Amino acid sequence: MAYNWNWGVFLQPTATGDDSTYLGWMFYGLKMTIGLSLSAWVIALLLGAVVGVLRTVPNRWLAGIATAYVEVFRNIPLLVQLFLWYFVMPELLPEKLGNAFKQTNPIVQQFLSSMVCLALFTSARVAEQVRSGINSLPPGQKNAGLALGFTLPQTYRHVMLPMAVRLIVPPLTSEFLNIFKNSAVCSTIGLLELAAQGRQLVDYTAQPYESFIAVTVAYLLLNVVVMFGMRWVEAHVRVPGYIGGK
Amino acid sequence: MISMNKVSKHYGSFQVLADCTTEVHKGEVIVVCGPSGSGKSTLIKCVNGLEPFQSGEIIVNGVSVGDPKTNLSKLRSTVGMVFQNFELFPHMRIIDNLAIAQVKVLGRNPEQAREKGLKLLDRVGLRVQAEKYPGQLSGGQQQRVAIARALSMDPICMLFDEPTSALDPEMINEVLDVMTELAQEGMTMMCVTHEMGFARRVANRVIFMDQGRIVEDDSKEAFFGNPRSERAQQFLAKILHH
Numbered sequence: 001m002a003y004n005w006n007w008g009v010f011l012q013p014t015a016t017g018d019d020s021t022y023l024g025w026m027f028y029g030l031k032m033t034i035g036l037s038l039s040a041w042v043i044a045l046l047l048g049a050v051v052g053v054l055r056t057v058p059n060r061w062l063a064g065i066a067t068a069y070v071e072v073f074r075n076i077p078l079l080v081q082l083f084l085w086y087f088v089m090p091e092l093l094p095e096k097l098g099n100a101f102k103q104t105n106p107i108v109q110q111f112l113s114s115m116v117c118l119a120l121f122t123s124a125r126v127a128e129q130v131r132s133g134i135n136s137l138p139p140g141q142k143n144a145g146l147a148l149g150f151t152l153p154q155t156y157r158h159v160m161l162p163m164a165v166r167l168i169v170p171p172l173t174s175e176f177l178n179i180f181k182n183s184a185v186c187s188t189i190g191l192l193e194l195a196a197q198g199r200q201l202v203d204y205t206a207q208p209y210e211s212f213i214a215v216t217v218a219y220l221l222l223n224v225v226v227m228f229g230m231r232w233v234e235a236h237v238r239v240p241g242y243i244g245g246k
Numbered sequence: 247m248i249s250m251n252k253v254s255k256h257y258g259s260f261q262v263l264a265d266c267t268t269e270v271h272k273g274e275v276i277v278v279c280g281p282s283g284s285g286k287s288t289l290i291k292c293v294n295g296l297e298p299f300q301s302g303e304i305i306v307n308g309v310s311v312g313d314p315k316t317n318l319s320k321l322r323s324t325v326g327m328v329f330q331n332f333e334l335f336p337h338m339r340i341i342d343n344l345a346i347a348q349v350k351v352l353g354r355n356p357e358q359a360r361e362k363g364l365k366l367l368d369r370v371g372l373r374v375q376a377e378k379y380p381g382q383l384s385g386g387q388q389q390r391v392a393i394a395r396a397l398s399m400d401p402i403c404m405l406f407d408e409p410t411s412a413l414d415p416e417m418i419n420e421v422l423d424v425m426t427e428l429a430q431e432g433m434t435m436m437c438v439t440h441e442m443g444f445a446r447r448v449a450n451r452v453i454f455m456d457q458g459r460i461v462e463d464d465s466k467e468a469f470f471g472n473p474r475s476e477r478a479q480q481f482l483a484k485i486l487h488h
Contacts, residue, residue: 140331143291146296146318147396149351150347241381
């Protein structure tokens with residue numbers, strides 16, 4: 001096979017004459033991936049914590065609603081959810097709001113749809129972990145909180161959640177890594193994130209190996225950073241004398 | 247102080263408590279004993295509403311526990327409880343375990359709460375452990391902290407749910423000593439325990455339960471001297487044997 005390796009391609013100005021190099025395109029994609037994933041992650045954590053807690057409360061209605069939420073968002077393929085948010089949702093909004101959305105900058109449209117999609121999909125998975133964290137606590141902990149006169153919300157806030165969250169840091173790390181990888185799906189609606197930029201590079205430079213190797217390395221580096229970050233978090237919330245503590 | 251009138255509880259057709267009636271007066275120490283599964287833990291958890299019950303009535307200091315209008319959190323903040331497995335909050339330092347409910351429930355300022363916590367730790371002989379975490383203490387020490395934590399709320403009475411059952415034998419006495427001292431100071435106490443030595447020393451009355459029923463409710467002299475029911479005689483013969 002005669003393949004012409006050319007790593008210098010990244011430093012060439014792009015063929016579209018947009019005053020950027022191909023490396024610049026890659027960085028744009030990387031920034032988009034990071035911005036999208038981080039914003040979706042923050043929403044997913046908050047929403048997931050609320051839904052996960054609701055799944056464990058003694059109120060049957062609240063727990064039922066939370067269960068339905070989780071089942072909907074984790075049982076529809078991510079790609080289908082993305083299409084629903086991007087193509088169908090604007091049509092279902094009240095006409096004025098829908099039109100306003102369609103008239104905004106297309107990049108903003110793509111970003112918002114992607115963010116909501118990734119956030120809700122991931123929040124269902126975070127919720128399951130929060131629930132399992134809470135359920136894995138000794139049942140006496142809740143009683144101990146209540147017996148001191150805490151209300152149920154106070155018991156969650158001061159007794160159960162602080163321990164549950166510590167227990168689920170390792171599985172949350174996987175979820176955090178997943179959201180970066182899942183964000184690649186958003187290239188299908190035209191969002192120019194890292195994976196999409198890789199494909200564009202192939203189209204413009206005809207150097208597929210270099211392009212995809214660069215994309216692969218970028219994703220790997222990103223996740224290594226996340227992994228070390230989460231390891232730091234894990235070490236910092238460790239409880240002395242408790243499982244995993246010292 | 248605590249009065250129970252025909253308290254019953256069942257899970258489906260399984261009767262956990264059947265028509266339990268008794269009374270605990272101010273300053274009294276009541277020991278509740280009986281074979282496992284007899285409902286003694288359930289009974290004591292009904293007193294502060296940790297276990298709901300279907301019929302009957304429990305009045306604690308003039309407040310009905312079963313009444314849906316009762317502010318259970320407020321009631322519980324006045325009733326101290328100590329659990330079999332200590333149930334300290336593992337992510338908080340010992341002193342914070344003692345201070346947090348004082349601050350969040352009683353609205354004391356953090357400085358006061360800390361000071362009170364240290365005083366109580368002193369009392370159970372653990373002041374030097376104040377800055378440690380529960381997981382760094384032995385079982386006996388943790389249970390003494392748990393007693394101090396309950397006392398930090400200035401309870402009007404204390405409930406003990408098998409406080410020494412999860413302890414190594416050599417740690418049982420340090421916990422019983424704290425409880426004995428508390429009893430001698432006049433605290434109203436209801437203790438589920440198999441420590442008959444403790445019952446002999448400090449109890450005013452002994453309640454014996456079997457299959458969800460209160461079978462004996464007697465002064466300790468009568469209970470140990472001459473239990474009326476055959477079931478209680480068998481039970482005593484078994485546990486006093488060793």
